[in-house]
Amino acid sequence: MRKSVKSLLLLALILWCSLGYALTPLEVYTDARRAFDLGRWQESSEIFTRFMSTWPDHKLRYEALYYFSLASARTLEDRSRAYSDALVDDIASAIGTLTAELPDKDLTELQVAVKLSRDNTRPATWSEMANLTPVELKHHLAREWHPNPSHTPLETLHWEGTWKQNNKNAPPDLKASIALLKARALWQIMLSPLSMSANSEILKKWGCWPVNTCFEKEIDYGFRHGSAENRRELALLGYGYDCLRTVGFGKNSESPLRGRWYAYLVERGINLQEAWCPR
Helix, strand or coil: CHHHHHHHHHHHHHHHHHHHHCCCHHHHHHHHHHHHHCCCHHHHHHHHHHHHHHCCCCCCHHHHHHHHHHHHHHCHHHHHHHHHHHHHHHHHHHHHHHHHHCCCCCCHHHHHHHHHHHHCCCCCCHHHHCCCCHHHHHHHHHCCCCCCCCCCHHHHHHHHHHHHHHCCCCCHHHHHHHHHHHHHHHHHHHCCHHHHHHCHHHHHHCCCCCHHHHHHHHHHHHHHHCCHHHHHHHHHHHHHHHHHHHCCCCCCCCCCCCCHHHHHHHHCCCCHHHCCCCC
């Protein structure tokens, strides 16, 4: 009996202490604001979360939501990076398991994704793309993990010639993807007559002269062997080229030029108001 009384007294004491140290909504809100004002964003967002979940109808709930959102926004990059790193670790772990359990499966895409995520960058130059195998390059191009050809047209052409020389047995669909990159580079050169003239000798050396003839060859090959998405891009390039070549710059804007590329684009149901020429 005495033991039971002691247990009840101890329980009552614990309850009294808990009530004595219980925080009111205003105290929790104040703690969260103090953390926010001191720049402790993660701590602040956690306390505001507790406030909103414990007292969802409190009169300060929208003020809490405001500061919670600000604090969360200021930690968004770090939290996103932490989540991304954890996801990459999970994929890397899966690669280890799949390598042992399913050795015949192609894990290249997973390996490339993990590598680029851990490097925290995409290939910065075409020279970094030069050493990729055909399988690796296919995944890079599919994910657009490459420089923009319109920003570095000469580097693109040099890479294309070198890579194809070292990988003569690349499959046609991969060559078609490369043809799109080359066509985009050539398109930029054709739109830049001063640079085209100044670089004529190197373009001749690389077999890209006349530029328009080389451009036509690339879009034809890419269109024959490429994916549906690549054909769309190539058709837009081809249509823009035909318009500038036959109609002139900025003319005939109200009456679309009919032809091979126009027929394809209309047939596949493209929104003509968003039919911007690739760069």
